Amino acid sequence: MHLRRLASLAAFVATLAACSGAPADSGVTVPPSARLQKIAVAYDISGRGDGGFNDIAYNGAKQAADELGIELQEVTARLDDTDDDRAERLRLLASSGHEAIIAVGFTYAEPLKVVAAEFPDVAFAIVDDGTVEAPNVQGILFAEHEGSFLVGAAAGLKSRTNHVGFIGAVQIPLIQKFEAGFTAGAKHAKPGVEVEVTYLSQPPDYSGFGDPPHGREAALGMYDNGVDVIFAAAGGSGAGVHEAAVASNHWSIGVDADEYVLAPEAVRSHILTSMLKNANVGTYAFVRAVADGTFEGGIVTYGLANGGVGYATSGGFVDDIRDELDAFSADIAAGRIAVPETP
């Protein structure tokens, strides 16, 4: 962790050094936007380098920034932040010339209500919240329950013991959406399947997002109990769940990113699939819209219908059930299957 921090710090300093010298050649043909010069991403507590959600949100913003040849600034929250602190962070970004600002996480909702009114010319996006009503704020929401339904179905279809598990990072409504979708999907695909549910921590203890040993213990307990597929909606703790899957020779399911690609070689063989939450789609679209002058405030929901969520096929372990999963996906997108958002 520390090494990675240091490495990313070094990389960042190096980037800065590069920027201050000759302009970096991005190799992309899109000319720099005349209007948009600087954009920024304000992360929630865990920050970038979490190998999950923050990184994905960054990827979308980064892709857009590279294409447009503009500067991308990043800042991270602290655990003991008050609304004031978060507001001041956004204010600092807005007042230093950043014209499009992405706030990652619902904890920015209250501060954003204040700051968005102070800077009507700055475009804001907030990921995972839809409560800020302002003409210059876009709420980016995801239908996590829809994607979770598909991996739940995969778990149900692949389970030999008719017993699947869900490990959530922290028991908050956001993660409970994953649980609701997963349970519904498993039971839909295979009626009578038993779903075991556990959460690694309770708010305001957010340690469940970054505690692999805890994830490993919870998973081993479930596997011992007859579970043979576990969906780890647990951020960084998922690494421990994947290890447990290898140790007990069962399946695990990743979250947010395609974890088969990110995981170490040794555990890949046991990652059945991953629930994809493509925050990059949302952040990319936001930055492009601001650059193109088509930005509008309001709520945008990314679900199965518009590629905001989905399931991963890397590894080929779900190839035999892809037809069924894609049929479910089409049914959900068309509204023929209603997926619950709360357990």
Next chain:
Amino acid sequence: MPRLRGAAYLLVAPAAAAMLALGVAAGILAAAGADPIATLRDALAYGLRPETLVAVVNKAIPYYLAGIAAAVGFHLRLFNIGIDGQYRLAAFAAAVIGAAVDLPAPLHLAVIVAVALAVGWGWAAIAGLLLVRRGVNVVISTIMLNAVATGIIAWLLAPDRLGTLAPGSNNVTTPSIPESGWIPAIPTPAGELNGLIVMALLVGLGYSFVLARTTVGFEVRAMGMAQPAAVVAGIRAPRLALLAMAASGAIAGLVGLPQLLGASHRFGLDFPTGLAFTGLSVAILGRNHPLGVAIGAVVWAFLERSAQVLDLAGISKEIVTILQAVIVLSIVVAYELVRRLRVRQERRAVAVAVEGLPA
């Protein structure tokens, strides 16, 4: 002459600690590949803007309350790690009851503050009782009580219990407290000052009054300075420990109020956590002195505010966390060195007086 020397000693320790911390900070910045002088200058320039200073004071208010809560325990060598659980539970209860009752403004506020005080008091008294009756170490019991408080809040703060979940939101909160239960901000040219600063000042005054002018305060100071002597003199140690824990908890109960009554008006998943450890550090920094703790709280808040600029410069603001730790460590070391120096000089003075040895 000795008086003057005493005052000099008082200043030497913090000055030395500050210099040491600055040196370490510059070293770390240089190691991270940044220009230390330019970076510190930028941080200082941002930190000293009037708007930032108001924000610094706002941030220092809960730190000060947590610091005083910690200091009350420190006098009796009680490490109240439970401030965290005490203030969260107190703020949660105050938010729930504040939203449930509808009273005229002064009464409404009084009820909310009373609930916060009472919950903090009661929660800390559990640890106090465990210590006095069963000899359970306060550090252990308060850490465990923090976990219990977390569990209670997590269970109650659910959409089908005491919490609500707005459509499109991922944040479970208690219902908002009606406006009669808010504390208005104090407008200044550089921004709004949190109105709870008045309460923090009152707590500081009360703390210094009780400590300096009352029998209990005298007993507490006596216990802190020489426990065996105080016990022989008839001070009942267990009663005092219980009292100090409960008082520490009551003050801790106020820590969440600047956020609750001055800003968010409700308790949610985004309520700040972890203020307790800042309080402990600030109390150490301020040597348990009402004014010292205030200075410590402001310094702490100033460092954290200025740190936001570091992010913009592409420097990890964890550097500020390191800096804070270095300051606390060097303060402790510096005071210990000064204390030893003084003891040696006093011994020499006594020796001169008694035996007539040349100085």
